[in-house]
Amino acid sequence: MKNEVLRFLREQEEYLSGEEISRRLGISRTAVWKQINTLKKEGYEIASQTRIGYRLISVPDRLYPEEIQKQLRTNLVGRNMIYRERVDSTNILARQTGETGFVDGTVILAEEQTAGKGRLGRVWHSPMGTGINMSLLLRPAIPVSDAAKITLLTGAAVARGLEEITGLKIGIKWPNDLQIQGKKVSGILTEIKADMDQIHYLIVGIGINVNEQDFPEELRETATSLHMEVGRQVSRIETAAVVLNHWEEIYQRFLTQGFTVVREEWKQYAVTLGKEVHVRTINETIHGQALDIDEDGLLLVQDEDHQIHRIMAGDVTLRT
Amino acid sequence: MKNEVLRFLREQEEYLSGEEISRRLGISRTAVWKQINTLKKEGYEIASQTRIGYRLISVPDRLYPEEIQKQLRTNLVGRNMIYRERVDSTNILARQTGETGFVDGTVILAEEQTAGKGRLGRVWHSPMGTGINMSLLLRPAIPVSDAAKITLLTGAAVARGLEEITGLKIGIKWPNDLQIQGKKVSGILTEIKADMDQIHYLIVGIGINVNEQDFPEELRETATSLHMEVGRQVSRIETAAVVLNHWEEIYQRFLTQGFTVVREEWKQYAVTLGKEVHVRTINETIHGQALDIDEDGLLLVQDEDHQIHRIMAGDVTLRT
Numbered sequence: 186m187k188n189e190v191l192r193f194l195r196e197q198e199e200y201l202s203g204e205e206i207s208r209r210l211g212i213s214r215t216a217v218w219k220q221i222n223t224l225k226k227e228g229y230e231i232a233s234q235t236r237i238g239y240r241l242i243s244v245p246d247r248l249y250p251e252e253i254q255k256q257l258r259t260n261l262v263g264r265n266m267i268y269r270e271r272v273d274s275t276n277i278l279a280r281q282t283g284e285t286g287f288v289d290g291t292v293i294l295a296e297e298q299t300a301g302k303g304r305l306g307r308v309w310h311s312p313m314g315t316g317i318n319m320s321l322l323l324r325p326a327i328p329v330s331d332a333a334k335i336t337l338l339t340g341a342a343v344a345r346g347l348e349e350i351t352g353l354k355i356g357i358k359w360p361n362d363l364q365i366q367g368k369k370v371s372g373i374l375t376e377i378k379a380d381m382d383q384i385h386y387l388i389v390g391i392g393i394n395v396n397e398q399d400f401p402e403e404l405r406e407t408a409t410s411l412h413m414e415v416g417r418q419v420s421r422i423e424t425a426a427v428v429l430n431h432w433e434e435i436y437q438r439f440l441t442q443g444f445t446v447v448r449e450e451w452k453q454y455a456v457t458l459g460k461e462v463h464v465r466t467i468n469e470t471i472h473g474q475a476l477d478i479d480e481d482g483l484l485l486v487q488d489e490d491h492q493i494h495r496i497m498a499g500d501v502t503l504r505t
Numbered sequence: 506m507k508n509e510v511l512r513f514l515r516e517q518e519e520y521l522s523g524e525e526i527s528r529r530l531g532i533s534r535t536a537v538w539k540q541i542n543t544l545k546k547e548g549y550e551i552a553s554q555t556r557i558g559y560r561l562i563s564v565p566d567r568l569y570p571e572e573i574q575k576q577l578r579t580n581l582v583g584r585n586m587i588y589r590e591r592v593d594s595t596n597i598l599a600r601q602t603g604e605t606g607f608v609d610g611t612v613i614l615a616e617e618q619t620a621g622k623g624r625l626g627r628v629w630h631s632p633m634g635t636g637i638n639m640s641l642l643l644r645p646a647i648p649v650s651d652a653a654k655i656t657l658l659t660g661a662a663v664a665r666g667l668e669e670i671t672g673l674k675i676g677i678k679w680p681n682d683l684q685i686q687g688k689k690v691s692g693i694l695t696e697i698k699a700d701m702d703q704i705h706y707l708i709v710g711i712g713i714n715v716n717e718q719d720f721p722e723e724l725r726e727t728a729t730s731l732h733m734e735v736g737r738q739v740s741r742i743e744t745a746a747v748v749l750n751h752w753e754e755i756y757q758r759f760l761t762q763g764f765t766v767v768r769e770e771w772k773q774y775a776v777t778l779g780k781e782v783h784v785r786t787i788n789e790t791i792h793g794q795a796l797d798i799d800e801d802g803l804l805l806v807q808d809e810d811h812q813i814h815r816i817m818a819g820d821v822t823l824r825t
Contacts, residue, residue, distance in 0.1 A: 304702055326787050330650050333701050368633065376700045381653050381680065382624055382818045383787075387695075457778045467646050467703075498649045498702045 188208065188316065194231065196240040196358055203281040209284035243475060246396075246421050248294040248317065259433040261290035262321055266483050269293075271313070273300040275320035276374060276390040281327040283378060283386035303372045304361065305500065309392050309406060311423035317393040317425050319430070324386055325440070329379045332387060333497070334439065336361050336375040336480045338447045339389050342373050343433045346428035347393070351415050356456035359475070359484050359501055364456065368409035370394050391428065395421050420492040448478060460485060461504035464496055471496070473502075506530065508571055510540040514551065522558035550649040553728075566716075568614040568637065578747035579753040581610035582641055590612075591633075593620040595640035596710040597696060597732055603642055603698060603706035612749065613743050614675050621712060623692045624681065625820065629712050630724060637713040637745050641752070644706055645760070649699045652707060653817070654759065656681050656695040656801045658767045659709050660756045664774045666748035667713070671735050676776035679795070679804050684776065686731035690714050709747070715741050764800060769796070779825035782806060784816055791816070798821040 193206055206217045222240055226232055228245025245251060250266035257263050265288040272278050272295040277294050297316045301309035311318050325335075343363055344355040347370065356364045363371035374390040394410035396418055411419040414480055439447050452458065457475045464471045473488035484496040513526055526537045541559055545551055548565025564572060570586035572573045574749040577583050592598050592615040599613050615638045621629035631638050645655075663683055664675040667690065683691035694710040716728035716738055732740040759767050772778065777795045784791045784806055793808035804816040 250725070306702070329652065329697070330788065330817055334648065336701050374700055376698070376705075378696070378698050380624070380694055380696045381656050467648065499652055 186212065186216075187220050187223055189371040190217065191224060191241075191251065194226075194239060197347065198289070200232075200234060200238040205238070209273060219279050242280075242458070245420075246418075247314070248319070248417065248421060248425060249297060250292075250294070252422045253426045253429070254425065256430075258430050262323075262433045263290065263292040265291045267291065267293045269295045271295060271299060272296045272301055272318075274298045274390070275318050275386055276302070277375060279320040279322045279388040279390070280376070280378075283388065284417065287322050288326075289322075289324045293320045293322065294318065297315040302374065304374060304393070310394075310397075310408070311392060311396070315394075315396045316410070317391065317395055317421055317428075319390040319391050319425060322386060323389065325384060327384065327440075329377065329381065329384060330481070331383065331444075332375060332377045332379075333342070333360070334444050334447065335387060335389060335436075336383070336483045337372055337451045337478070338435050338439050339373045339375070339391065339432060340426070341447060341451045341454060342432040343373070343391060343428050344477060345435075346424065346493045347371065347433045347449075349354050349427055350419060350429075352426050353414055356449065358503070359455065359457040359478065360482075360498075364411055366448060367456075370409050370414070371405055377465055382464070383475070393424065393428070395419050395424055432436075432499070441446075443482060444482065448480070451478065457484070457501055457503070463502045463504060464494075464499040465502075466496060474503070506532065506536075507540050510537065511544060511549070511561075511571065514559060517560070518692065518800070520554060520558040520630070521554075525558070527802070533763040556628065556630060559644065564681060564742075566738075568616060568639070568741060568745060570612075570614070572742045573746045573749070575616075576743060576750075578750050579610075581676070582643075582753045582756070583610065583612040583749050584608070585611045587611065587613045589615045589640060589748060591619060592638075592810075594618045594622055595638050596622070596708055598694060599640040599642045599708040599710070600643040602698070602700075603708065607642050607644075607706070609642075609644045613640045613642065614745070616809065618664055622694065623712070624694060627690060630714075630717075630721060630728070631648060632717070633712075635716045636730070637711065637715055637741055637748075639711050639745060641709040641711070642706060644708070645704060646761075647704065649697065649701065650801070651764075652695060652697045652699075652704065653680070654764050654767065655707060655709060655756075656693055656757050657771045657802050658755050659752060660696070661695045661715065661767060661771045663693070663711060663748050665689065665751045665755075665770075667731065669747055669751075670739060670744050672729055673734055675774060677771065677774040678823070679775065679777040680818075682804075682809070684821065685734050687776075689727055690731065690734070715739050715742065715744055715747070730744055757758045768798060768800070768802070777804070777821055779782050783822045783824060784814075784819040785822075791819075822825045 193222050204218045207214045230242040232240045275293045296319050297313040298311040301311040303309040340357045347355050361373040371393040376388040378385040396412045397410035400408045461474045473486045476485040486494045506676045523537045527534045550562040551562045571664045591712050595613045595615050617633040618631040618638050621631040624630040660677045681693040691713040696708040698705040717730035718726045782795045796805040806814045
């Protein structure tokens with residue numbers, strides 16, 4: 186009901202009378218007034234004039250599903266959304282949702298995470314109302330070994346989205362760190378639940394620093410936000426929608442045409458390739474030159490003995 | 506306390522007085538009597554004679570952890586065990602345990618599964634007290650892409666164990682069907698929870714038909730049990746212990762020496778290789794000759810056009 190009231194207000198440039206809304210929805214004037222109050226509590230600015238009616242002045246920069254969905258051009262992703270003010274992490278909520286049954290392409294959004302995590306268990310800073318914390322919950326018919334490609338694909342989609350929003354050059358450090366001038370602005374954490382035949386569900390967690398104006402001491406040197414880079418507030422709603430639109434476009438291309446096209450797109454953003462790197466893997470540390478990513482999304486690093494290592498997972502530092 | 510009483514009874518060839526047990530454990534005679542009754546209820550046959558004491562006559566063929574652990578030579582697997590009379594499935598319980606924290610190498614056992622599953626969601630028949638239903642819960646420091654190798658490794662371990670127990674030839678149909686003369690006697694279902702950097706947990710579900718004497722109509726042509734093949738009752742306790750001992754031995758070899766040795770061992774049991782096969786994968790059906798498994802555990806099938814397909818997951822039927 187609330188969303189219908191909101192829709193009427195949007196469609197109307199001028200004041201819309203409470204009587205008109207009440208008539209169109211077949212509800213009482215009091216019920217209309219209650220819905221208006223709910224919207225105001227959610228941060229919608231609504232002017233009201235006695236005997237004239239209501240008018241929508243502004244929309245809050247909250248990650249409300251209906252606001253993001255208005256800007257989506259997707260068929261799969263984000264058609265179903267779950268929104269929370271605060272969660273431990275959107276990936277954890279996605280896991281719980283994944284265990285109990287879900288609509289393919291469900292997107293989980295939160296204003297704040299109390300236990301947001303990046304790769305390798307690292308803390309992801311996500312205070313109230315400043316960043317985008319979202320998880321995509323998917324059921325793709327791809328082998329387990331393809332899951333890593335989804336991380337790269339997501340990196341390319343987010344990079345493209347953030348370039349569109351900010352006009353700035355975005356770089357990707359393999360596999361999934363998005364940077365602006367060497368500082369981290371977004372991270373991706375892909376999780377799977379699978380057996381050897383099929384993926385039960387796949388979660389793509391995306392964290393984007395949008396309107397942060399400062400970071401805790403220990404992150405100040407390495408992290409940045411869109412606001413800090415462009416010097417103004419950035420709409421989180423628009424950013425989330427743009428990223429999701431690009432995501433679905435690249436994802437569909439991956440499913441229909443395979444990884445090659447995605448790989449080419451990813452490489453346009455790569456800051457790692459051609460560079461001297463240290464790579465810490467589960468078993469060893471490799472020093473060498475990052476050559477390329479291969480057809481499976483693995484990083485190829487050539488060490489001093491000209492041996493080429495195919496790296497599935499690891500932590501990359503650029504040698505300076 | 507119950508296990509201490511049991512241990513005393515085991516150590517004693519002759520009757521052991523209630524007074525002696527009571528003294529050694531520092532508990533009352535009534536408490537001893539209660540523990541003896543608990544053991545009897547669990548199926549232990551214990552003779553008691555007034556003024557002489559208690560004597561252990563026989564041990565029930567239940568998958569009691571303490572009985573299996575007596576026969577284990579492992580350092581990792583089965584040092585911690587969870588036992589249930591009845592579960593939906595040991596893999597489901599393993600998942601729940603995996604989410605909440607667990608000891609690496611935990612083994613979950615159940616007498617009966619009400620919702621046992623094989624690969625591709627197929628029902629796994631597991632009535633009360635006849636088969637072995639167990640799940641190994643592990644936290645290996647291996648990449649996600651290595652998980653499929655654990656399935657093959659487990660196949661080799663179970664094959665070796667069942668050959669030791671029965672003296673019969675065991676065959677493996679890629680990837681994980683264990684057969685005696687073409688009839689299925691055991692199946693393996695490997696599940697993982699992971700992100701791209703690390704496996705959060707890995708579950709190896711093992712189902713073995715041990716003392717079944719008949720199967721439902723729809724399975725009669727394709728399934729068999731150890732009992733049906735050797736014509737006598739087989740100890741489930743011993744079978745479980747022997748399988749776990751072989752499992753750990755091969756697993757440690759895999760972790761230290763890599764997949765090559767496991768692959769060679771697996772191939773000794775392979776009934777698929779060299780044969781004409783149909784393979785149904787997620788995307789297509791391939792007809793051809795199964796050539797080999799490669800260094801990643803993938804099945805190599807050469808089709809009529811001499812093209813070689815590397816198959817990660819699929820359902821294999823031998824052409825007859």
